[in-house]
Amino acid sequence: MASPIAKFKITKGGEDAVLVFTLDPVPRWYLEAAVSWFPSNGSWYSFHNQNRIAGWNQFRLTDSGRNCVAEFRAPPYHVGDKFQARL
Amino acid sequence: MKHWWIVQLDSGEYFDVEVTQGPVDKKFQIQETADLTGSVGVAQAEGAYLKILDVESNKYARYLYYAAGFGVSVPGGKVKVPKVGEVKVPGVPGSGTTSGPWNDFTAPGFLGPGDFEGNATIQTPANVGLGTSYSYNIFDLHATPDKFAVDVHIDGFSTGHTFSMPSSGFTSGHLKLMYDPSAEPAPFAGGRGGRAMR
Numbered sequence: 001m002a003s004p005i006a007k008f009k010i011t012k013g014g015e016d017a018v019l020v021f022t023l024d025p026v027p028r029w030y031l032e033a034a035v036s037w038f039p040s041n042g043s044w045y046s047f048h049n050q051n052r053i054a055g056w057n058q059f060r061l062t063d064s065g066r067n068c069v070a071e072f073r074a075p076p077y078h079v080g081d082k083f084q085a086r087l
Numbered sequence: 088m089k090h091w092w093i094v095q096l097d098s099g100e101y102f103d104v105e106v107t108q109g110p111v112d113k114k115f116q117i118q119e120t121a122d123l124t125g126s127v128g129v130a131q132a133e134g135a136y137l138k139i140l141d142v143e144s145n146k147y148a149r150y151l152y153y154a155a156g157f158g159v160s161v162p163g164g165k166v167k168v169p170k171v172g173e174v175k176v177p178g179v180p181g182s183g184t185t186s187g188p189w190n191d192f193t194a195p196g197f198l199g200p201g202d203f204e205g206n207a208t209i210q211t212p213a214n215v216g217l218g219t220s221y222s223y224n225i226f227d228l229h230a231t232p233d234k235f236a237v238d239v240h241i242d243g244f245s246t247g248h249t250f251s252m253p254s255s256g257f258t259s260g261h262l263k264l265m266y267d268p269s270a271e272p273a274p275f276a277g278g279r280g281g282r283a284m285r
Contacts, residue, residue, distance in 0.1 A: 004108065005110045005195070005197050006106065006108055006109055006110055007106075007107045007108035008104050008105065008106055008107065009104070009105045009107050010102055010103065010104055011102060011103040011104075011105075012100070012101075012102035012103070018107070023197050024197075037102075038102075046236055057229075057236060070099075070102075071099075072104065074236060075236040075237070076195075076236055076237050076238055077106045077109055078106060078109055079106055079107065079108065079109045080105075080106060081104075081105070081106040082103070082104065082105045082106075083104055084101045084102065084103060084104065085101070085102055085104050086099040086100070086101055086102075087099045087100045087101075087102060
């Protein structure tokens, strides 16, 4: 298994899990231990969104069926950063 | 979550995230090998060649920075020089800068020297010009939007000798990869192995 490039602790309703990101050979993510409110693995990508006024970056997790699982604020990420994400 | 033009209809549930382990950083260096600016009034266009070196692997990638912005410079004119008299100094609508020294920065260790394409800005609050290397520059880059993006900020970005009148300016544009050392040579391309343009 590829070595992790980052780990996030995710919490909802008092139930938490550790989300692990890997890169090689392709971008993947998985949970160290399963929780009821989040899928167990999938892939991730970062993309640029643009409208007529502004452009911004977004970071998205998809499940194994390529369905959007969650969206995070755009990288870069630093140890200790805390923010909210959306399912 | 639904998206409708510029309005995002927020129908998702929120959860808390804390970054507990970030990417391990490694050392990179960036060098401006040549820079040209041209200006009309205060409008300015800038093109520069840069190299980014992965210090660990000693491999570098070449980039083109192209940008637009604004700048002001001391106008040319007549200057009184003792014992010589009045000398006319031509005002030049632009500048040229020679190759400068390497500038250090750090970025996530999984990145290679060819992973720094992105939006960039160069601010030059003060540039003495006149063929000297005395200038104060700030370089900012938001790179690799398709990976874990990285922000590079170099306050005091060193460049080479600049041939222009004293000036100040700002440009915003894009850093485009011209040569990536990790790219495989095209089959039967011949020439120098490992060189590839994209």
